[in-house]
Every structure is written in structure tokens, then in C-alpha cells.
Amino acid sequence: MPPDTGHGDSGPRDRLPRGGGPRDGGHGDRSRGDRGRGDGDRRRGVPRTLAEELRTRPDDALAALLRARPDLLSPVPNDLTQLATRAGTRASVVRAVERLDRFAQQTAEALAVAPDPCSYETLRDLLTGDAGPEEPGAPGAPKGAGPTSAPGPTPAPAPASGIGAPLGAEERAAVVAELPRAVATLREQALVWGGDDRLRLVRTARELLAPSPTSPSPTGLGPTVQEATSGMSPGRLQELLAAAGESPTHDPVTAATALAELFRDRARMAALLDGAPEGAAAVLAKLTWGPPYGETSVASPTPPVGWLLDHGLLLPSGPRNVVLPREVALHLRHGRAHRAPEPLAPELSPTIAHDPQVVDNTAAGQTFTALATVEELLGQWETAGPPVLRAGGLSVRDLKRTAVVLDVSEPVAAFWIELAHAAGLVAADGQTDERYAPTPAYDDWLRLPAEERWARLTAAWLPATRTPGLVGGRDSRGRTLAALGPELDRSPAPEVRRRVLELLATLPHGAAAAPDVLLARLRWERPHGHRGATASAAATPGAVSSSGPAYGATASAAAYAPGGAAEAAPTGGDLRSRLARWAVAEAEMLGVTGRGALSAHGRALLERHPDEPTAAGSELASAQAARLLAPLLPEPLDHVLLQADLTAVAPGPLERPLAATLGILADVESKGGATVYRFTPESVRRALDAGRTADDVHTFLTAHSRTPVPQPLAYLVDDVARKHGRLRIGAASAYLRCDDDALLAEILADRRSAGLRLRRLAPTVLAAQAPPDTLLEGLRAMGYAPAAESAEGDVLVSRPEAQRTPPRKPPAPVPEGPPVPDATLLGAAVRAIRAGDLAATAPHKPTAGAGAGPETAPGSRTGTGTGTKAGSGAGSGSAASGDRLPRTTSADTLATMQAAALTGSNVWIGYVNANGAATQRVIAPVRVEGGFVTAYDHTADEVRTYPLHRITGAAELAEDAP
Template sequence: MGPPAECAYTLDPVLAPPTTVDLMPDSLVDWLRAQDDETLAALLRLRPDLGVPPPADLVVLATRAGIRASVHRACDDLDSLTLAVLEAAVVAGADTAPVPLDELRRLLGPDVPAEALDRALRALRERALLWGPDEGISLVPAAREVVPRHPGGLGRPATGPAGSSALPELLAAVTPEERRVLDALAAGPPIGRSRAGSDPDSPVGRLLARGLLLRVDPETVELPRQVGLALRGDRPMGAVPVAPPDIGARDRGADVVDRTAGGAALEVLRRLDLLIAFWGRTPPPVLRSGGLGVRELRRAAREMDTDETMAALLVELALAADLVGESDGVAPDWVPTTTADVWGAGGPEVRWSALARTWLDMARMPGLVGRKDDAGRPISALSDGVRRPLAPRDRRRVLAGLAELPPGTAPASAGALADLLAWRAPRRGGRLRDEVVDWVLAEATVLGVVALDALTAPGRALLDNPDRIVAALRATLPEPVGHVLLQADLTAVAPGPLETALARELDLVGEVESAGGATVYRFTEATVRRALDAGRSAADLHELFARRSATPVPQGLTYLVDDVARRHGQLRGGAAASFLRSDDEVLIAEVLAHPDSPPLELRRIAPTVLVSPLPLVELMDGLRAAGFSPAAEDTGGGVLDLTDRGRRTSPRRRAASRSGPPEPGADQLAALVARMRSGDATAGVRRGTAAPVTTNGSTLDLLRAAAAARRAVWIGFVDGHGVAGERVLEPQSIGGGVVEGRDAVDGAVHRVPLHRITSIAMVEDSV
């Protein structure tokens, strides 16, 4: 037997499942009316789509509860056992007539404990998918369209021999070959393909002739439901997944996990700094179709010393955090925003906190970068193809699964966690369900939210108490050190994370050669000149090295600083557009005579002063390219820092994404339930208990009686524009031709002129 083919059924129409009705049976409305306010509020909390827009009454609520799309959404939160119970109710026909609980127990078999079945039924009742007492449980008709095509792996019921009392004798007479065919289909799915079905002497042909199989098309057969149930014995629904799979927890050590997370957090901050600096100098273009080109992503990966997968995560994170954005113009580029400067000025805990929050809530899935879209085109980083509105929900599910384990404990594997999440919500995730788990774990590990496959202390704070993220990360980071180890090869080793002030000074005077547990900085002529250009003097650098080094300052480093400083600043430039001055007239003459000087358009205005129409920055760059070491000066003669900080663009604030309707608060739910109760009562009045007003005296008598008894009344009226309306009021005062009362729905006080009332009735009399 092969896999089933997609085809139209040609069986007797009586075998087709019943069509879902549009309106819910009155019994669901009655069941909802019988529930207390807490139960209705819980229903609206579990199925928030039922309350948008607010239902006018309980009839509307019951109707929405049975809509196919809403039932689909409600089932997305159900675990495998609860879905199996739902399928059993469909097999039992609870969507057409109430069935007793004992029938569901029989279908589910002896492997389902009573307490597990009770939990599943409670979950279904809380979502109004099932209702009624245990003696007669009813099911929303739309559930038949939500469960698989063959609920429980069973075929459709059939008439004829398979549905008669002769079925046991027919099954007892089958041959071993025929029994193998029946057992394969009974295990599910009940549809199979066999070209031998046209041969009356084949096992399939003989089963068709005896009615134990039914033909769907010339090559496809179906096992009738009665035959499948008979073959399964005391387990009509087959193997029911009662318990979640074992996750196989492993203790990694909470301290080890948190220390690893601290290192990962510092590393991701360093790499993002490199990305911002790189794109500030050479911003990549935005593709015409949107996004970042493959070649530009590879360049960013090389600059950050990582692979393309991690680079895609980091550029997506930079975009979501508003650290980079599209520049304005005909040909836009990806440029760091001014937000990047503010973010970069913070401490590591604050910077990481912003990144972690952004990652958790960003509606993008970086793992999709490089995959094919529906049209077969590769998905680019920073493009709309990476957008997934449900990504925040998926991340929270994965982290919540890890959070259930003790601190420092990891699952046996990512596959074990994926199996657990699949059991808890098998309808979620689609075809990428298991891959999403791998992606989330990999991304969380890069950020330090997860380390060694275990949720870290900062990760728990991110998930449960975002206000504690900064403190949680600070506890995982090693104490910042205030010294370095200077080496004779013109390098400095930082034995840990540096104090912020020291790190900035070393970033200015050195280049990071390697990073990790210890960061290595290399000093060169260019880096020393960069520090001097930024306003540091040779004395400042000597003091920095002497005060911050735990080892003696190498003589070679001292010579390097002095040599660069001796030549640095002998030429002074200013804006004339720009000028150049020096006390050494020979040096001025040498500059003018240099073969690279003509493009600088220099001319002497004094023995020691030259001017140029070029901007000062271009003049300084030209002189340095010619081999000179000029320094820029401000109006007071001090060193002017002309360091290129890269391009910047304005930040573009993005609204936070939502994966569904906002979760209402307790007060909102209580008001919504009260509104439905009032609307239900009002609807009952409209159905025939409201009496037309005959005299003003009868209206006054009824209103005064309601006020004395503190009972609500339904009032039909016509406003000043002749528009009919209605309201449920609790009368508080009647006089002066006006009734004043409190609205039973929103509690507001309203005044209705007596002469505008057209009909009136006690609300309690209508229900």
C-alpha cells in the first residue's frame, strides 16, 4: 500500500461528514448563561478574539465561539492529549448530538487516566469548545473542520457489510495477506493506494468484494471506520499521547552557565560596535528590492570576525534596535543612526538590556536569511522576507520551556525541547516548527540569553522580570579591571573586561588584535597618531601607560610615542577655507615643493603660513598622504579632533508588533461580561416582554416601582433627532418629566425625558 492520493470521494453521500451549521445550538447559549462571571471572563481571556469587537450579548458570543476561524485559533493552544479528546468527540458525533462521557472514555482506551481526561475536558470547556454535563457532552460543529481529515486515523463510517453485525465473521475469515493490508490501514491513515485493486484475486480485490474496503477511485481505497475500530480492539483511537516526552535534563552548573553568558554578552556588544563603525565608514547600499546584498553581508561578517549566520542575526538586531537605518536620498544606504551614538555611550549592562528586549520582541526571523521564499528567490537580510509577526511568540515559547528547568539545567538536546513543545502545541509552528527551536536557541546563545543550552539568569529576568535585566547581567559579568599588561612586542593584554574609561582610551590609542577572555591591543604609529589627533599629548599617553600597566612600560612603546609626537603637530592647519602654519620656514618650503602638493592648492601668505581653498579635513588627509604629520588646531591653538566618526542618519522609531489582540485586563473583562449580561437581558426584553407606553402614569408607576425595588428597566426611546434607541437603567430619581438612572453596562448616569419613552419593561421579568 502506498500513500494516499488527493482525490474526490465517490462514496455514498450518507458517509460524508455533516456540514457545519452557521449558528450555534441554543444549548451553548443556555450553557453560557448558566456560567458565572468568572467563567465567562476566563473564556474571553483564553480566546481574546471573541471579545473583538465587544459582543452585544451572549448569543453573539456563542455564535463567535463556533466560527471555524475562531475554533482554529482556540485549538492552537491545545496539547496533544486535549486534541486527541477533541478528535474522539468528533468520532463520537458530539457535534450533532450529545454523547456521554463514558463513550469518550471507551474511544480513548485504557491508557488515558481519569485525571488526564478531566484536565483535557476542563481545557475544552474553558474555551467553550465542549459544553454540557458528563451525561451529554456537546461539541461545536466547526470542530469537525478543524481536526484532521481522518480523526483518530479512522475512515468514514460505511453502510453494507462493514456496518452490519456480520463484521466479526468477515474479519475472522480474512487471510494473513488480507489481514496485513487491513492492519496497515487500521494503524492510519485509512487511505491507501494499490493498483492491484482491479484484480479480483488480489488481497485488496477480495477485501473490496466483501465490503471490508471501499473504493475511492480506481487506485485508492479506504478502510471503513467500523472495520478500523474493530481491528484496534480496546484502543479505538489508537495510541493516545497522554504524557509529554521526557526532556532529559542535564545539570550544567548555574555559575558556569552565567559566566558563559557574561562573556557572550560582551562579545555581541563588541561585534555590534565593529558593525556600526564599519557601516559608518562604508555604508552598504540598500537593494532595489529592499534588504542587504549577499556580498555586503559577507563583508560585514568578515569585519565582525564571524560567520554569515551570526552576521545576519546581528544586522537584523541592529535594524530592530534602530541602531542602523536607511539613509535618505535617491540611492539609500544602510547607515548607523544617531541612536547608535546614544546606545554606545551606555554601560554594557544597559546596552545589552536594550538588545535583549529588542531581540525578544522583534517580529523578524533571522534564521530565514538565505532560504528560498515562496517564489524560489533567496531571502535577503534586512528585507521584508524575514518578517514574521509570530516570531516573538515562538521565542517566548522556547524560553518558557527552558525556564521550567532549574537554573543551570539544560535539555538533553534541542530536539528534545522541540519534541516537548510539539506535544504541548502540535498545531503551532507549521513546517518550520522544529527549525524555529534551533534558530531561537542559537540566537539566544549568541546574545547570552542561553548558555550551554540552559537559560541564564539574565535570560530568566528577560522573560519574567525585565526590570531586573541590568542587575542580573551585572551579576554575571566579571568585575571590570583597571589595568593592562604591556608587552615588549607593542601589545597590551587586558585580562578581563576593562573599566569604561580605560577601554575608551585603549580603543583610541590601539587596535584590537584579538578578543575573547583576554583582549589584545596592538599599538602602531597610526594608532598613536590617531590619539594625538584626538587631542592627547605624548605626556598623556606616557601617563596612561605608566598608571594603567601592571607591567613595566616597554622601551619600544615609549620610543614609538615620542617619535610620533615629535613629528606630530609641527604643521598647524586652520580654516581659511584652511591654512597651514609652522615655525620652521624650511618645512613650509618643503611642503610647497613636494610633488603631491599641487592638488592641495597651497599658497604662501607669510614665511611660516600657507592657505588653501580646500576644507581642513581634506588638507590634513592630503598632507598625511604625502608623508607629513600635521595636526589640526582650533581658534585657540589647541589640537582639534577631526576623527571621522562615520555617517549617521535619523532614527526611525518602529511600533512594537503584536501577534494577536491585546490581552484585556481584569477590569476590562468584568465590564465586558457585564455588558453582555445586560445586552442578553435587553435582547430578552426585545423578544416580546416590553410593553408599549400607553399613558405617562403607567410609565411613572413602573419606574417608581423599579427605583424602590432597585431593579433595572429596559427603556425604548426616541431622541431629539427622531432616532430610536434603547438603554438598560437602574432608576435613581424620577421627577420634572425626566428619569435619571445609572447605566447597567458602563455605570454612567443618564437622563431620559419621560415623553420620549416608547416602551418599557422590567429587565428581570424578561429572563
């Protein structure tokens, strides 16, 4: 008897092994019913396996399959049978199912609990369910049909005993309208094959999505009556039939079928449930939408549960567990597999409208801030780079110090550090005492115009898999994740980042959408779930409860908001949701968006160039974005405004030489639209230490200030310059000399100088046991302004040495699976697969020599389907066992080759390469001479030369061969 699906359909049913459907690889482990129909299908040209179905597809359909599932190309399959087998492997199917949108996933889930094969109408009814009360009888309701099928029968009116309400007319219409697209998607990705009257879900996908005792279906449906009663005694089945008022039978299969037919009959089920005792409906309601398993005492149940067990509406699945049969659940659900089908993607609304010019200007301002922040970061690290942790990465203390210098929060500082690293601007120097420092590429980057520097940063950001939002969180072993450290790569990051920007690009220019709106769309487009629910039940006998199925992974880690605040991930948050939130924040900080809306130069970054290789297309997009950004950036200024309170205001970005000099002469006090610098004795002394004189400083201030130099600032410069260098330091270990012996006496008398171990050598000279640099720091800490001198007595210019690492490559992104192949690779792969399939399946005439085998039927395989490496003069083909290769004598082989070269026909040969690997292939001989055959090899899709002594035999192809 066929297994039950719990849905009153008239579609074809086959008896299947419990827990799965037929095998759908190239060799097709089909059910007995399928084998009985095999001859008829063959005569009608109906594909019997996935491999045969793939052979009917045109080249563009095969290319679409390989584009959607690039893992099938690693390596390129030898033929279509191997492609079908690989498409049915668990790892590949899991990856493909996880990349489906929500409705395509729901369609696959419905197919997993439907008959196998399943008609399009049955699938549609499982997704739409019964007509609601607003559609009485639904006689004229549009049921929708498959792309090539006629409208199906109208389901019966919804039973009054159902749990919840049927779908409304609009919801049903949306499902009907979107179902052809979902089925086409599943077909394109080789997850479903067969015509509209015989849709088959590949075996691995059925095993993944179908219910089992240890893993309920994502639909929440349980096993069929036949599956749930497979171990039940015939006597107990008789009792269930008698309680339901059915005729008894001693055949267990017939009894289970009769019980299933009862549960599929809407009228009889409604009458049966009308007689249920109080409390039975509540028990059923807890299990209807899943999970279908509950805990109770089967031996001594409460009256409601006992009545349900006596009538088969609940079936025992263990001493303390019961299960709701699929047929009963579908009746209570009004015939549909899902509580809430989601055929339509959530709309990107509401949106916030901004003036597009304001958006672009805001984004350009953020761009300037981003460039200034990266320059400040690397300017700090070129003289005082932080050490590298032993395990790799930046210490928490150094991250905090960097955040203070940049005047941002620690998560935002981690973002800028990781961005500079991704752009190849900073790396570890590789020394024994390893530290982070700018790379030589940083100097090249500084010489670029501002718009090109920004383009370099965004070009590194978009494909980066390193995820700075995770910094500060914990890894699986409880260790803190460090900036620049390992364990920060997340393969989905580039895809999510680009998809967030693409969704913003679908909105009108200047329109912004809230992050939650974007997240809702992303969750629909990629539910990215996995099965693995466990049922839990209440301890009270008769009360049934369980947790819902887990069809999505969750994780927690640190997250940062646009303002940089670190917060815990929300409950139930998953990695992709957090990646999307981080992408929104990072795009705003980088100036790709402004006020939450995508800027004009941000849109240019997303432009595709299909005619160009991936790298060249990205460069073209970055160049176009830079051209659009350039007019929006402010022109660098050559002046500042000096204030009487010892500050200088830069009303905009400064020219690089001016900014560099001012950065030495003053300290940055605040940033924003205008940068405020403050002059202090320490900052002026820093300029003097760098080799500038008081006159140089006065000249610089006069030349670059739009306001007169304030008198307090002039006095400050002169006062520091007068004191600077009065004390001279040399090596004794060190010495200290000064023309003012009173000043030296003052230093000797100061108790703070005890650690320097000073002693007077002469009225104007002191000797110290401390090194010169320590002596310098000590005297400066005491409030003096010493200057170092050389052995000749000249003042030494004290300037921190800028450090650079050896040339370093930026970190390579860690892709999520194989990359999507380009059109050239897809075309070559399809040709190679077709050629290999021709060699493996082409019918051929019997060989003329000894050992010739029978003629091979069209579509059958003549080898094992496993490719082997060819040696000299041969590429990979479909491997064959020795007794499957054509076997002819040398004379017959030579004669066959010469005849084929004269007639231009194809021949089937066996070939053994230098490594002893045997392959079979189809060739078209062009020239036969000198013991070699030059031929076009259909398997390798190129002209090759074969030694005749390595050819095991040759046979002409049958006349009906392609």
C-alpha cells in the first residue's frame, strides 16, 4: 500500500521506504512502482533519473545550475551522471537549501511531506489549504496551475473542526501566483526534477526536510498513519478501527490505510471530532502546528488524551510519548503544510525621504572624516606601533589607547584598524619584537587624491570577510576576539554587505530604510536555517507541550551601532542579522551612505560589468565612484584662524604640508566640521626638537593665518625658545652642561634628580650615569627644556623615526564556498560536461575484435563515471573498468581509425595512459600515420594525438548517436 500524505489529493502515490524518497542520482534507486513504470517512461521519453533529466536541459539551463550551485564545479564533473550524483550529495544539498528564499524553502518543505512523486496541484493545495468562508465552496476561485498543467480540483470547504482560520483569498492568490517561480527555482538548482504531474524532490533534500522521530519537519508535521503504526500489533489496529466505526480487517496494511482514509475524509473527521470530550481540542491544538510529539503516560492517560489514543487521533511513539499523525494535523490545519506561507518578499517600507543633494553632501563629509581618521591612526602607529600579541592581534589595552587617540569608541576604532589592514596599509613588521606599522603601500596611498584614497578603502571593505564587529566578543572557547587577530573571518560578510547596499539602491535616490526593514527582507531572502529541533514535553500526565523546531542558527557577540556603542546582540539574533546591522553602520562611517540613504558614489560602487573579469569590473566601479565623489569633496585649505586663547581653527581640510607642520606645532583639541588645535609649551618644544627655530615658527604662523598672530602665542613661542637648549646633554654615560651654573646647582638640589645620579664635573658641567635619552626624559619631567647635542657640540634634531614594514599583501578574503564562475568558465564547463557525457553514453556498434561487448543503450553508462587523470597526450575522461572498454586487435583498430578519418565519422575508443589509467572517449580521427592518431577529442573538446599502441580498441558509434 502507498504511504499516506494526509492530504486528500488524487495525485500519484508510490510506496516508499520510511524516511525518504527515491534515489535520484545517475543510477536511480527507485521504488518498485517506479520500476514498473520504467519501460513506459522510456518509451514516452520521460526522464527516469535526475541525470536523464539533466540531459534534456539546454546549455543555458546547465549554466544556470552551475551558477546557482558553484560547488558542483569543484572539480568539473566528467559527465552529467557525475553532475547529478554530486548535486545529490548532502553537503551540496544543504548549501543549496540554505541559499533558497523563504517561499522556495517552504515549497521544498511541502514537497518533503507530499507524495513522491507529487503533482503540481497537490503541491499547490498543500501550500494554499482549503478555501475560507469568504469563498463558499470556492467553486469559481482561481486555483492556479503549474506552468504546463490544467487547473486542479477545488478542495472541500474548510471543516469547522480546524485549528485557526484558513488562508484568506488574497493570501491564497499570492501563493498561487508565486508558486511557479518557486518550483522553477527548485528545478533550476536540481533540487526538484520531473514534469508538473511528477515533481520529485531529490532524495537528500527529502531526508533533510522530511519529519523523523529525532528531527521534526520544519512544517511541524509528523509521520503518516502508516509510518506511525508500522510497529503496532494487529489487535491494536482492530481496536482503533472499531472505535472509529470502521469494518475490521486482519491485514495491518489495509487497517492502516482505512484509518488514514478516515482521517482524510473531512466530513467523517468533523463528525468524529464533534464527539470528543472536553479538553481533547486543547491537546490537539498544542500539537497541530508542531512539533507533533508530546509526553504523556500512554498506560494511564488523562480522559482527553485517552479518548484521542483510543480513536487513533494520537498514536503512541514510546512508553511516555505520543505523536499526532500527519493526516490528522492536515485536517486541523485546513489542509495546508505551513501556518503562514510567505510567498512575497517584505516591502522596504516605510522609508525616510531626504534631499538627494543633502545625502551626497553628508556622505562626502563622512568620507573626509574617514580619510582623516585612517591617516591619524597610521600617523600614530608609524612612530609608536603597538606590539603584536603572541596569539596574534591587538591587545585590549592598545585598542583602548588607539580609541582615545582617535576620539572614538573601541568598536569603531577596531573597524578603522581592520579597514586599514584590509586595504594593505598596516601589517606586522615581522621583527623579533613584532609590532604593527604602516606598510610601504601607505606612502603610495597618501600620494593619491582624496577620492582615490576613499575608493581604495571601499574596494577593500566590500569583499572583506574579516568582521570587526566581533571584536570584544568571545570565541567558541571563551577567549576574547582581538582586533587584527585570528577568528574574525566570517564568509557571509561580503554577500550580506553588498546585499544591504543593493536593497538601498532599489529605493529612490535620497530614500532611507530603517535597519529592521532591511533585516526583514534579508531574512526572507535567506532564512539560512538548519534542522535540529528537539521536543520537550510537560511533566503533568495528559498535558502535551514541546518546543518549536529550530530552523535557524543563533549566536551572540558584540555589536556596534552607528554611534559606535557596543551592545549585546538581541535575543534570537543570528550572524547574518548582525552582519547586516554592522554593514549599515560601516557604510555610514565610510561615506557610502548619508543619513541612511545610498549616495550617488555609493551606487556607482555596485555597478556590475559582466563583460569584464571580476577584478577589472570592481576597478571600473571604484573609478566611477571616485569620479562622482571628487566634486563633492571640499578643497584643501592653506590657512587657519589663530585665536587669542592659544588655539587655531581649521575651518576645513588642510593641505597636507600645512596639516603635517601644524600637527607638530600644536595638539588637536577637537574634531568635526572644523578642527581646533591648541598651542602648549610641550607642543612648541616638540617643534623646536624637530629642528625648527623660533623665527621659523613665527614665519609659519604669519604665512598661514588669516588673522594676526595673537600676542600670547608669540610670547609663548619666544619663551619656550629662550629656554630650549640652555641645557646640553652628551654621552658620559651622559653629561649635562650649561653656561648658567646656578641652574645646574638648582638641578642638583632637586630631589627628583636623584634617580639620574648626577655629579658636578665643573661649574658648568654635570655627569650622569643615566643614558642620554633617559636623562632627557627625566629633565623634561622636572619641567626643564634640555636639548641633546652631538660629540661636536651641535644640537641634535629629535624627530621620531617613521617605521615601515616590509612589503605586505592585504589579507585575502575567506570565501563562502567556491566563487561564482564567470560566463567564460561556465561555457567551458558545460562543453566539457557535454563532451564527457557523450563519451560515456553514446551508443556504439559492437566491436569487431575479441572481447566485444553488446551494444550500449542510449543514456546508459559504459564506465564507472569517475574521472582519472590522463597521462601524456590524453586528458581526463570517463573512467571505465577494463572489461567495459572496447577490445579489438591492432589491425582492426587501425582499420577502424583509417575508415573514420576518410568518412569523417566519430568512433568510440578505449585508451590507457602512461599511468595505466583506463578511460573511454569519443573522437573524430583526422589523420592516421606513424603509429599515431590525430583526432578531435569530444571529451576534452580539443584536438589531441594518441599512440595507437595505447588504444585498447575502437568501435563505430551507432547511427542514432548524437
